[in-house]
Amino acid sequence: MTDIIIHCAVALLFPPLLLGIIGKTKAAFAGRVGAPYLQPYYDLIKLFRKGSVFSETTTWVFRAGPVVTLSATLIAVLLIPLGRHAAPLSFSGDMILFAYLFGLSRFFTTIAALDTGSSFEGMGAAREVTFSCLVEPTLFFTLITLARMSKSLTLSTILIYPTPAIWLAAGASMLLLVGALFITLLAENCRIPFDDPNTHLELTMIHEVMVLDHSGPAFGIILYGAALKLFILGAVFVNVALPLATGNPLVDWAIFVVAMMALAVAIGVVESVMARLRLVRIPQLLVGATILSAFALLLVLR
């Protein structure tokens, strides 16, 4: 029961802090002081206090977009184990639901973007859908590899399965999985080198351009949902990459939170030391990630 309460509290309150840490890391590399760690929370509060403007050309789809997206992401967060703690909700085959909850949220984000009729948002939606087609196999290969190793189809089992002993036994495939997962994490969350979350250039954006017409609380929901998505994929990554367990639940929670912060710093470092890829190069990197995860599966099946 305590774990479920902690799970919900961490999942609901912690995600925006990750964005704050990424921002602070990037600022440090750029020689700036940077915005406070809590800035994403202030931004959310500001947005929720604002009014919304809806274009006359949009329909209910446009308004439903953010809500459906956030709901799907909130359900997904209940399906994944955080650190060494099982998820509040789990059943055999929940990994399929997990993957398609993201599919559902993406579908509603893109269809809300298309609903505006804006040429930019159409371009963004086309890009998002193209790239997600390439990301999805990676996620599935990763989950299938882990499912095969742990002989289970439940996320709580397969994501807690990696331990230091497994790493020693199947280091090669684990390493490949970590590589593939990190690329997935960056691509799915629109981070550099795939997308630049801070750009104001509407012609180059992927994700940001799709939400240009959302404002006020609706935009706040989108930003919060994006932070939550980063948190979820980050948690999957941390579970696979850092399988540390002490046996003490509270210490394990602390390890998880610190590991997530370290991941945020790592994302900030990646964003600081490299430029964005050209849009035509992105599929190549995504296919590369798929190949990594496919190799991991081959090694396990061998």
Add this chain to the structure above:
Amino acid sequence: MNNSLRILYNGSAVPWAEIPLVDSGQFLQSILDATGHGWRVVSYFGIPARAEIPLVCVLADKVESRLAVVRTVADDNRFPSIASLCPQVQLFEREIAEQCGLLFDDHPWFKPVRFHHPFLAGRDAWNRPAGEPLRVGVMDYFQVAGDEVHEVAVGPVHAGIIEPGHFRFQCHGEEVFHLEISLGYQHRGIEADLLGGPHPRTLQHMETAAGDTTIGHGQAHCMIMESLAGVKVPPRAEVLRGIALELERLANHTGDLGAIAGDVGYLPTASFCGRIRGDFLNMTAVLCGSRFGRGLLTPGGTIFDLTSAQRDDLLKRLADARRDLTDAVDLIWSTPSVMGRLEGTGELSQELALELGLVGPAARACGIKRDVRHDHPFGIFRMTHLPVATAFHGDVCSRTMIRWQEAQKSMDFIEEQLRQLPGGGHRTKASPCRGQHLAVALTEGWRGEICHVAITDDSGRFARYKVVDPSFHNWQGLAMALREQQISDFPLCNKSFNLSYCGFDL
């Protein structure tokens, strides 16, 4: 060359009567002959008139550092266009049509330039009603039809803090087939206001013709006033002007290097260059109290002198800024992901650049050795020579590289000039302009060649004052560079050209 041209040199004035008046056929033939021999059209304009419109064309030959003027009179309201034979005049012809109401026959792209009424009401090339305000950007755009072809319109309101301009892309998926750029939103009527000048505020208007090119335009205007009045500028003032011009180049090139890094999402260089740009602006403020060099220049010299304490201060600041800038820019060359993004993006061939008559870093990035400081030296550049940096590929990477090389040369130049600052006064008294003269002044602003031409009437007032900003030549280059590129690369290409909207719109 034929004898319909009157040869003169940069920063000089000739009596109007000495410029032979030829008929329109010979006029156009001279332009075509000259451009065929490697000359360039630096300015081509009409003098607004009710009936017979005088047309003047200024050509430049870099081989012998000569300029030439040719003039004619359009006695009808129609005039033959030579844009399809000599593409570099296409925008000049449209500009003449808009300002003077002259119709150019067979112009391949006959559209308004800035969407304003003609200087003299009554003659409008597009028969637009005189009383109503014109709506900028409302015209027929070039369109591509077919499956999967779509149109993307950007601006005039942009997401970033830039000036207004409208961009129409014809795309096939992510690939750009054609880009049409429509400007005019910043039109302030500078040239119309200059008729009958110089006014007390003319120098201020020139300094703000393109807000980031204060010294470039200011010096061109001062050169016009000096040559019309026959005033000599003291050596000390020439050096101070040269230092200010190069500081302006440094500040803007540094800002551009940072902005290019920012556009590809590379933070360290973007942040550092933003700060270092401020350092260069502050050095300009040491010269005259204004970070943008406003109020430094005056016809006959400079308003401010440089004390030896200020000179030492500048030398120290320059050394610091050079160290910081070198570190920040070296990060670009040593980061493969940045280079991968810059190389091969927005390529422009040398042939195209020559045909369109590009100027400044954009032309030099295509391997064209074209720099007013070298080709038509003015001011201090007659005494000292700056090497001209060129690159070959004409892509974003070349344009970035050119900026860094020029920045280094400018820093060397400033340091050298500060160490050997000539003594003497920094200002001679200005005198009134001579009447019935034509003066031409070219300067190399940080964007490229700036051309001012003035024609005075009997009493020494401006019968016509023509300003050509480098952006006027280069916008078409940007449009062509985008062909067959990814639409997502447009912001990067745009930044690598970094053209002025208000300098174009005037």
